[in-house]
Amino acid sequence: MPAARSIRRFTAQVARRRAGAGLGEVLGDVYYAVVISAVGIGVALGVAGALRTALPHVPDEALPSGVSLPTVVAVLAVVVAGVVLSLAARLGPVGAGGAEATWWLTTPVDRRGLLRPTSLRLPVVAGLTGGAVVALLDGGLLADHGIGHVLRLGLGAALLCAALVLGAGHLQSHGVPRRATAVVGDLVIAAAPALALLAALAGWRLSALPDVPWWLLVALALAVAGLGWWLDLRLGRIRGRDLRESGSVATQAAGAVVSLDSRELGRALTDSAARPRRRRVRRMRLARGPVTALLVADLTVLLRSPRHLVQLVGSALVPVVVVITPQLAGPLGVVVALLVSGYVGMLATGEGSRRAEMSPAVDRVLPLSAQQVRRVRLVVPGVVMLLWSLVAFGAVGSWEGDPVGWLLLGVASAPVWGAAAVRAAFRPSPNWEGPLVATPMGALPGGVAAVLSRGPDVAVLGMIPVIICVVLGTVVPTVLLVQVGLSAIALAVASSTSTKTMMERLSEASEAAEKEKRGRA
Structure with a gap:
């Protein structure tokens, strides 16, 4: 039997051959994505800076009561962690949808090799997104430290977000229902504003976000690598039914994003964490x-x-x-x-x-x-x-x-x-049968x-x-x-x-x- 890696390579080669995209087009897409991401980060920094300038300036030592702005940013960081955990549970974090579930999971090969790219995709995306958001909040809204502090904080947030997704993958490999993990993420989101209110009542506030030392970043990186290696060892224990369910939800969500259908995206995220059966009848x-x-x-x-x-x-x-x-x-x-x-x-x-x-x-x-x-x-x-x-x-x-x-x-x-x-x-719904308009996000229907x-x-x-x-x-x-x-x-x-x-x-x-x-x- 062929190795799992060779099956993945063969599938990727056939997909590239049928797509008709050469190396130049792929590099052009990568370049375009990098430029658009840089422009988006720059615009976000500008908006955050303008918002910081428009907000009333109150020194931390002159705060009569309530919470400080760094405390609010810390609460928003908790919200980011809850969103990452909730979405990771609803979208997988490890899944196989479409042709992968139909063909790959039925082949008598090592399932670890087939699922390894899928298990790494979501932690990488979550780490990049979470780190960028936290870095933008610190550098754009607070702007009270240098670029080194912002980079270290963003890198620490990225590693924590990746660790949360890998932890959700471990729970999935142990048979924990994805609904339970998603509910935990939702509770973290709900607890964030409650923490801000408790901080206001207790008179506790942050004067600035703490600096992340390099030794802590190294420790977090080693912990993330260990979680990834441990999850890789357990990929073969994930049930095929769970992989198909996670893959179908991710495919549905991706299709909703491409077709600009927010209603379908909401249904995918809601139904993925719904209880499959009810014990009581109303x-x-x-x-x-x-x-x-x-x-x-x-x-x-x-x-x-x-x-x-x-x-x-x-x-x-x-x-x-x-x-x-x-x-x-x-x-x-x-x-x-x-x-x-x-x-x-x-x-x-x-x-x-x-x-x-x-x-x-x-x-x-x-x-x-x-x-x-x-x-x-x-x-x-x-x-x-x-x-x-x-x-x-x-x-x-x-x-x-x-x-x-x-x-x-x-x-x-x-x-x-x-x-x-x-x-x-x-x-x-948008009329996809009419003429399409070229946009930075691709071809979209008019109107x-x-x-x-x-x-x-x-x-x-x-x-x-x-x-x-x-x-x-x-x-x-x-x-x-x-x-x-x-x-x-x-x-x-x-x-x-x-x-x-x-x-x-x-x-x-x-x-x-x-x-x-x-x-x-």
Whole structure:
């Protein structure tokens, strides 16, 4: 029998031959990727530097209370670790999908040699991404040390992220369910803002991120190498079913990213950590008709997704952390916290609508029109985001000294988030049959930006009164009334079943008016 390495080489040769790409094209792609990565890092550093300049400057010794900016960066580093662990468990970390699972796993060869590149791919990607993010946070947002400190910190973060992925691979080789590892990562993410609040209550803060000595980096590198070598010895013990499941999830996620389908990406990450079977059966006694059946279904989908619950809890605590951080507690920081955390929380509430868009069979058999179904789907996201708004806007109101006014503004703006969630869930897919446009990310269909903006457009336009109030530092009654009107408009837009963009509607209206003028003439 041939060796596993020769099988991998043969497969790679056939793939390159059928792809028709020569050495020059491969080197050009590598060069292009390196240039784009460098440009992206430079832009991120510029944005972080501009944000650091725009934030209020408060010396560490003059902080009256709350947490310091280095403490917030340390909390964000914990979030990065939780995200790496959660994604590693959902995407593998070791898997074989498609042709690899069909052909490679059935051959009577050493499975270690077949899976070795796959077991190293995710730790390398996680290490590079995690190290770059932490280095950007330290060098761009803090900028209180030299380049050597930033590089050592980024290298340490990269090694820790790689170690987390390798640890998840060891758990997979021991038969630990991927769902359990993903839940641990989600809990780490949820614990990060809670740690910031505990630090504020205890009066504990960091004046700067600690420097990572070289001996510690060497020790981490040796530990990562040892974990990789140990995982390589255990690759043959991973069950074929686990490898196929992990590979199928990674393939589904990669296809969703290439096709710019965020809904499919969310389904891949959610279903990969879902419980395969339920020990208890819920009677759904609250479902008394078609309307209540939809409401119960949406609420059940939300409650059975730990990742979405973590999104809601963590995003609701972000504005609280921002307002208790004097170096972030300014109009810019509060606006960014409300918009970004609100959008992240909003995405967690629309899972029921996203599944209904993928499989509308249940909605079509109900004695409800399509518009009525959209209106019912607005209830659960609206109510959940109302609770989110009470926490977020309550913190902003305590910071501004007017809790009642800001709570009223939060209640008035909550329907906007629910409307954005439903509008984003039922947006049409990009038209890949039409002409393609050359972009830095490859060939994309025309009008893809208009499709992806459905949902975020409602959130941004509907939150303009909130932005005005944050900039003014007070809730103006006139602006509050405008917020009520915009929320009503957002609900009407989200309940509409039309898939056309605003530009297409205006174009059709102008054409109809032109035809009417010609008919009269």
